Amino acid sequence: MIAWFRNRYLSLLASIYIYNEHRGYTAIDRVLQAVRARSPDNHGLINAIERHRADERKHYVMFRRWFELRGEMPFEVDRTCGHIDRFVEIMFHTRIDQLDTQAVINSDALFEKLCRVISLTEQRGHRQVGILLRHPLVRDDKVMMKIFRIVERDEPSHWAPYDGWLRAHGKRAPRWWERAVDTFIHSELLFLKLPALFLTPRLRRRAAWADAGDPAERLASPFSLSATG
Secondary structure (H helix, E strand, O other), rough: OOHHHHHHHHHHHHHHHHHHHHHHHHHHHHHHHHHHHOOOOHHHHHHHHHHHHHHHHHHHHHHHHHHHHHHOOOOOOHHHHHHHHHHHHHHHHHHHOOOOHHHHHHHHHEEEEEHHHHHHHOOOOHHHHHHOOOHHHHHHHHHHHHHHHHHHHHHHHHHHHHHHHHHHOOOOOOOHHHHHHHHHHHHHHHHHHHHHHHHHHOOOOOOHHHHHHHHOOOOOOOOOEEEEE
């Protein structure tokens, strides 16, 4: 029973993470489109966001490899388990896939809001990884511990370009209510959605990897965990 509990928890945790990492780098492609259109000469910002995108992709492939080593597919979770999905839906009143990229390109106010949403999401992710690295069930899995240590190391550079843009353009920091939305989304996942998924008796697993439809990535070789620090 203990082994079943542990395996189900870790598989569900990794399923939520792999969903969020895939959503992360595919959404950043649209952020890059906006930044390149708004500030084509701001190579520092573009390069920083490109590195963020590359890290999200790397993290996705690490979690994919974790599942491959176990000989199983992730559980089928959707946007309701996506932190950035929920944040965008609340702040922009539209799903992330329907977010008007051209409107973000043309509006300082919308781009400013998007920067705050991304920054808060990444900072939340960093705090959560710190908690998971102390979790007894996670600590028993050496591969997952290695993945989370890499994620923890990478995360601080992820919110830096967005905070930097806000400061450089004299924009405000997140207000209390924006932080409250971030806390609500995290609590909703932790205390409602995760337990509900855990207790769902016939939770389906994915039939294909999330990146199977990503033309630029689907032929990429698996990321080697042994090649990282």
